[in-house]
Amino acid sequence: MRFLLGYGSCGIASGANDVLAGLESTFAGTELKVEKVGCNGLCFAEPIVEVITDSGESILYGRLNGESAVKFAVAVKNGQLPQENRLTEEECNFLNGQKRIVLSGCGKIDPESIDSYIENGGYTALEKALTMGADKIIEEIKASGLRGRGGAGFPTHFKWDAARRSQSDEKYVVCNADEGDPGAFMDRAVLEGDPHRVLEGMMIAGIAIGAQSGVIYVRAEYPLAVKRLKLAIAQMHEKGYLGENIFGSGFNFDFHIMMGAGAFVCGEETALLASLSGNRGMPVTKPPFPAQKGFRKQPTNINNVETFANVSWIIDNGGEAFASMGTEGSKGTKVFALAGRVKRGGLVEVPMGLTINDIVFGICGGIKDDARVKAVQMGGPSGGCIPENMLDTVIDYENIAKTGAIMGSGGMIVMDEKTCMVDMAKFFMDFTSKESCGKCVPCRIGTTRMLEILKRITDGEGVAEDIDTLVELGESIKVGALCGLGNSAPNPVLTTIKYFRNEYEEHINNKCCPAKKCNALIEYRIVPDLCRGCSLCSKKCPVDAISGVVKSPYVINSDACVRCGQCIDTCKFNAIKVISGEESI
Amino acid sequence: MAEGFEIKINAVLEKYSNPEESLIAILQEVQDICGYISKEAVEYITSKTRIPSSRIMGVASFYAGFRLKPVGKYRIMVCMGTACHVNGSERIGDTIKRVLGIEAGDVTADGLFSWEEVACLGCCSISPAMMINDTVYGTLTQQKVIDIIEGIKKEEAE
Numbered sequence: 001m002r003f004l005l006g007y008g009s010c011g012i013a014s015g016a017n018d019v020l021a022g023l024e025s026t027f028a029g030t031e032l033k034v035e036k037v038g039c040n041g042l043c044f045a046e047p048i049v050e051v052i053t054d055s056g057e058s059i060l061y062g063r064l065n066g067e068s069a070v071k072f073a074v075a076v077k078n079g080q081l082p083q084e085n086r087l088t089e090e091e092c093n094f095l096n097g098q099k100r101i102v103l104s105g106c107g108k109i110d111p112e113s114i115d116s117y118i119e120n121g122g123y124t125a126l127e128k129a130l131t132m133g134a135d136k137i138i139e140e141i142k143a144s145g146l147r148g149r150g151g152a153g154f155p156t157h158f159k160w161d162a163a164r165r166s167q168s169d170e171k172y173v174v175c176n177a178d179e180g181d182p183g184a185f186m187d188r189a190v191l192e193g194d195p196h197r198v199l200e201g202m203m204i205a206g207i208a209i210g211a212q213s214g215v216i217y218v219r220a221e222y223p224l225a226v227k228r229l230k231l232a233i234a235q236m237h238e239k240g241y242l243g244e245n246i247f248g249s250g251f252n253f254d255f256h257i258m259m260g261a262g263a264f265v266c267g268e269e270t271a272l273l274a275s276l277s278g279n280r281g282m283p284v285t286k287p288p289f290p291a292q293k294g295f296r297k298q299p300t301n302i303n304n305v306e307t308f309a310n311v312s313w314i315i316d317n318g319g320e321a322f323a324s325m326g327t328e329g330s331k332g333t334k335v336f337a338l339a340g341r342v343k344r345g346g347l348v349e350v351p352m353g354l355t356i357n358d359i360v361f362g363i364c365g366g367i368k369d370d371a372r373v374k375a376v377q378m379g380g381p382s383g384g385c386i387p388e389n390m391l392d393t394v395i396d397y398e399n400i401a402k403t404g405a406i407m408g409s410g411g412m413i414v415m416d417e418k419t420c421m422v423d424m425a426k427f428f429m430d431f432t433s434k435e436s437c438g439k440c441v442p443c444r445i446g447t448t449r450m451l452e453i454l455k456r457i458t459d460g461e462g463v464a465e466d467i468d469t470l471v472e473l474g475e476s477i478k479v480g481a482l483c484g485l486g487n488s489a490p491n492p493v494l495t496t497i498k499y500f501r502n503e504y505e506e507h508i509n510n511k512c513c514p515a516k517k518c519n520a521l522i523e524y525r526i527v528p529d530l531c532r533g534c535s536l537c538s539k540k541c542p543v544d545a546i547s548g549v550v551k552s553p554y555v556i557n558s559d560a561c562v563r564c565g566q567c568i569d570t571c572k573f574n575a576i577k578v579i580s581g582e583e584s585i
Numbered sequence: 586m587a588e589g590f591e592i593k594i595n596a597v598l599e600k601y602s603n604p605e606e607s608l609i610a611i612l613q614e615v616q617d618i619c620g621y622i623s624k625e626a627v628e629y630i631t632s633k634t635r636i637p638s639s640r641i642m643g644v645a646s647f648y649a650g651f652r653l654k655p656v657g658k659y660r661i662m663v664c665m666g667t668a669c670h671v672n673g674s675e676r677i678g679d680t681i682k683r684v685l686g687i688e689a690g691d692v693t694a695d696g697l698f699s700w701e702e703v704a705c706l707g708c709c710s711i712s713p714a715m716m717i718n719d720t721v722y723g724t725l726t727q728q729k730v731i732d733i734i735e736g737i738k739k740e741e742a743e
Contacts, residue, residue, distance in 0.1 A: 010708050013721035043710025182666030182705035220613070220650045221706055223719065261609050262650030264704065278608035280647040296606075339668035339709035346710055377667065411709075413667045427670050431704075437647075542683055564676055566727060 001076075002052040003032065006107060008039030008192045009224050010185075014046040015065055022069030023049070030077060038193015040107020041347025042094060045087055050107065053081075060087040060095075090365065094344050097363040099325065102186075102309040102335050103349045106193035111228050114235035117196040123241065125312035129204045130249040132315075134164055137208040141311070143319025145331030150176055150267070150304030151382065151408045152484070153330075153397040159301055162291035163209040166299035171211035173202050174295060174302040176272060177218040177225070180264040181380030182431065184411035186335040187305040189347055191218070191225035194309070195232040201308030203241075203253055204315060209301050212252045217272055219260040229257055264381075264435035268483050269302045271437065282437045283483035304409070306335055326352035330396035340377075340413040341368050356391040360414055371416040375499070379408030381428045381435075382488030384495030385421060404495040406488065420517035421500040422507050426454040428492035432485065443486030446477040450493060458518040462508035467497060512581025519563045522580045528553035530575035537567035537576065586625040593618045594629060604634040608644055612651060621652040649704065657692045657699035659737055662716045666705030669712040677713050678702060680727045684734055697741060698734070 003023065007016055023034045034049075042048055045062030049072070052058055059081060061072060068085055075082040100106075110116040117123070129137055142157035163171060175198060179187040190198060202214045218226050233255045236242045244252045263281045265271045269290055271281040276295055294300020310332060314322050323331045330352040336359060339345045343365035350359065356376055360366065367373050375385040384405030386393060393399055400407045415424070433447035450473050453466050474490030481487040497504060506512045513521040526537075526546075531553035538546040538554055545561040548554030556567070556576075568576045577585050597614040601607040615626050622645045631638040645651045663678050678689070681700050685693055692699040708714040711723025715730070722733060 009721060010711055010723070013708060013711055013714070013723045046710070179707065180704065182670075183668050183709055184705070185707040185709055188707040221703070258610065259613060260650070261613065261648035262704065263648050275609065276606075278606045278644065280643055337709060339712065340671045345668075380667070411667070413671060415671060419671055424670075427667070431665075435704075542680075562679065564679060564727065 001032070001054055003034050003076075004037045004050040004052065004107065005034050006039050006042075006046060006048040006050075007036040008189060009222075010043055011039055011046050011048065016047040018066035019047045019049065019064045019069040022064075022066040023073050026070050026073035026077065032073075032076065035110055036112070037108060038106045038111045039189045039347075040095075040193075041103060041189060041349075042087075042091075042107075042344075043346035044094075044344040045091065048107075051081060060092060061085045062087050062091070091344065094346065094348075094363055094365075098349050099333050099351050100349045101313045101333050102190060102197075102306055103194075103347060104313075105197055106189055106347075109194060111193050111195055112231055114196060114232065114239060114241075117194070121316070122196050122312075123200060125315035126200050126203055126241070127247070129207050129315055130247065130251060134208045134210065137204060137315070138164065140314055140319040141208070144310075144314045144322035145319075145326070146307065146310055146314065146322065147330065147397065148304060149306035149310070149334065149409070151181075151379065151406065153407060156303065156307055159291060159303070160205060160208050162289065163211075163299045163301040166292050168299050170296070170298045171209055171213075172295045172298060172300040173205045173209065173211045173214045174272070174276070174290075174300055175202055175214070175216040175305060175308055176267060176269070176302055177216055177222075177305050178260045178267045178272065179219060179222075179305070179409065180267045181382075181409045181411050183337065183339055183377075183380060183413045184409045185337050186347060186410050188222055188225055190305055190309050191222065192228055195225075195228045196236075197309045197312060198305055199229075199232060199236065199255065201311035202255075204311050205301055205303065205308065206253050207251060209299070211299075211301070212254070214253065214255045215276065215295065216255065216257050217260060217266070217276060218257060220262060226257060226259060233257075263437075264431070265437045265483070265485050268485060271483070272302065273300070280437070282439050283485075285482065306410075327394065327396040329398050334395070334407070334410055336410045336412050338364050338412050338414065341371065341373075341416040341419070342366070342414040343368055352396045353394055355394055356386065356412075359395075359412070360391065364414075367414065367416050371418070373414060374417055374419055375415045375421065377405075377413040377415065377424070377492070378411070379406035379488075379491070380411050381432050382406055382484065382491055383408045384491045385415070385424065385499065386495075387499040390499075404491065404498060406491070418515055418517065420458075420513055420515035421496040421503045422454065422458055422513075423515070423517050425493045425496045426451065426458055429454055429489070432489035436485065436489075440480070440482040440486060442477045442480035443482070443489065446473055446481075447486075447489050449473060450477075450490065454493070457504065457507050458513075459520045460507070460511045460518075462504075464508060466508060467501065467504050471497060506581070510581045512583075514580070516578045516580050522563060522578050523558045524556050524561055524563065524567065525577055525579055525585045526554050526556055527575050527577060527585050530573050532573055532575070534572075536570050536572075540566050540570045542566065586619070586623065586629065590619055590626070591629060594626065595633070598630070598633055605636055608636065608641065609648070612641070612645055616651060621655050654690070655692060655696075655699075657697050658741075659698050659717050661698060661700035662703040662706070663700060664704075664706045664708070664712070664714045664716075665702045666707075666709060666712070668709035669705075669714055672712040674713040676727055677715065677725050677730055680730050681734070684731055697738070
């Protein structure tokens with residue numbers, strides 16, 4: 001019987017170390033062992049232990065802590081598999097509804113052991129690729145229909161072929177592991193949970209294009225990923241998978257890891273290359289493309305973590321098998337990171353072609369507290385908010401683009417009635433304007449102006465022309481900006497205006513925030529008829545904004561109130577309401 | 586610069602055969618040594634590598650990961666990602682500002698704490714989240730944040 005403990009960043013943050021201590025201390029002296037594996041993506045139930053019985057059955061235990069881990073371990077020592085802490089059938093459907101290629105090793109193998117990867121079929125694709133030759137490899141990638149998973153969706157075989165045809169003795173394979181989309185954590189899970197899968201994919205790309213060097217550009221905010229990659233590379237050296245004349249094939253390869261330093265724009269490939277050269281991450285026009293002149297001005301192929309993580313499966317199973325999944329234009333599977341107001345958030349890998357509803361409701365259980373879904377944001381700060389009545393949209397690159405959003409890296413943020421769409425637009429514009437490299441006027445100044453307008457609107461100082469100005473500015477920036485950051489930055493604003501124009505109008509015309517989020521447009525009021533004068537809210541208030549006499553209704557001073565909401569959380573009588581606009585209590 | 590830093594920075598510079606290309610990695614290591622990128626450190630790197638200090642400052646000021654001011658012993662990073670925002674990260678930032686009495690980017694007078702808003706930490710499922718040095722704290726509430734900070738203050742007092 002095996003006991004697999006999810007040991008990724010979120011697992012650790014949720015208490016996996018306490019669970020580990022509880023299990024190991026109870027198992028001490030027995031033959032029972034705990035294996036540390038990567039995150040299996042069931043983030044809603046961390047910390048998780050998966051039991052694999054001798055007959056191969058999998059039973060999932062979740063939400064453990066030090067105490068319940070000991071209880072569990074004691075029961076196991078007594079020959080039982082207890083019911084307590086088991087995931088329900090509905091919760092297990094989270095995994096059953098998925099088709100995992102990229103995530104197939106996450107939560108199953110020990111990411112700190114190359115032997116674990118090999119035992120599970122790892123490096124068979126590399127061995128096959130070493131005998132296939134570059135042309136055949138690229139043919140299979142073409143047949144698979146694999147498109148770049150970082151967000152742009154560019155056909156992978158095309159890029160590889162372009163780099164292959166560039167003449168040079170010095171070529172590079174670069175992995176963009178700068179996962180910068182807020183709300184996206186797929187790449188982190190793969191790098192922490194199955195690093196060899198990415199490295200193997202990069203090496204196969206190396207064979208295809210004729211490169212001997214792989215560079216992984218990882219964001220600095222992922223220290224555990226960096227640690228596991230370094231370890232994986234060292235183990236590859238020990239086993240002879242790296243170096244000169246690998247397995248007598250004549251193929252040489254080695255890896256270098258470069259850490260990012262905190263710049264979203266470095267996810268854009270020319271900015272990434274600038275950063276790799278020790279410069280400010282400022283994009284440049286293309287051509288020349290990296291395939292012609294990339295890192296150190298040599299032919300370079302840059303792909304995203306998830307793109308590389310698909311390669312070994314394609315080589316092992318054939319491009320056609322990959323293409324048998326998905327839609328006409330978007331083949332294979334895609335990993336989505338579900339977060340926000342969803343019941344069961346985490347990593348979902350499914351074939352292209354499901355609808356957004358299928359994922360949000362079918363796999364993730366719908367909205368927290370059974371509230372009503374308002375929108376799903378796809379594509380991060382470059383994407384858009386898809387409203388409730390369009391959640392039956394089939395997920396593939398072209399269909400999502402038609403809504404005004406983009407597939408992006410796969411982050412899906414689920415929003416309910418408590419989310420203000422104007423506030424979300426402001427949030428994204430704040431992000432992109434800060435992350436703008438500053439080089440071109442449309443982006444540098446355009447995003448700043450759009451943000452100013454959005455701030456005025458949420459501060460209750462919007463004017464009638466603002467909506468049209470935002471649209472005009474947004475459309476100009478899309479056309480005029482130099483790089484992908486700029487020409488997609490207006491998308492969240494443009495889609496929220498398209499689908500939620502009434503919210504903007506409420507903010508501007510009626511000084512009202514329907515979602516009751518924008519602080520300048522809401523007030524907290526105590527309902528005198530419901531207030532018992534218990535004074536608890538007054539004691540809790542961090543800015544002393546609530547006053548009164550015990551046993552009489554208390555009063556909130558709106559000018560002092562910072563809208564932190566702690567009074568509402570404290571009140572046992574539901575006596576405090578949030579009002580906006582013309583509402584009264 | 587504090588004593589011993591020059592020797593340590595020399596050791597870093599010796600590792601890189603192409604300091605211009607490896608400037609970001611060099612600055613990351615120097616930041617680990619000195620706590621932040623100080624003017625003295627920049628001038629020292631210039632003196633050793635001939636990379637103009639304007640270029641070094643250009644790189645140091647571009648990337649959010651480089652600090653140009655000292656940080657506290659406990660560096661609090663509040664995640665401002667989308668999931669955290671939707672689940673209330675603004676209030677977490679407000680709470681920290683109130684409890685510590687400092688703005689984002691500043692250090693408390695006793696040098697114990699500093700806080701900043703950072704881009705997505707990738708821990709969206711446990712939003713709202715923050716990191717204090719290398720430790721992630723998730724599913725935060727305003728009270729939890731207060732408890733964590735008070736807990737650290739208590740430990741330090743002992």
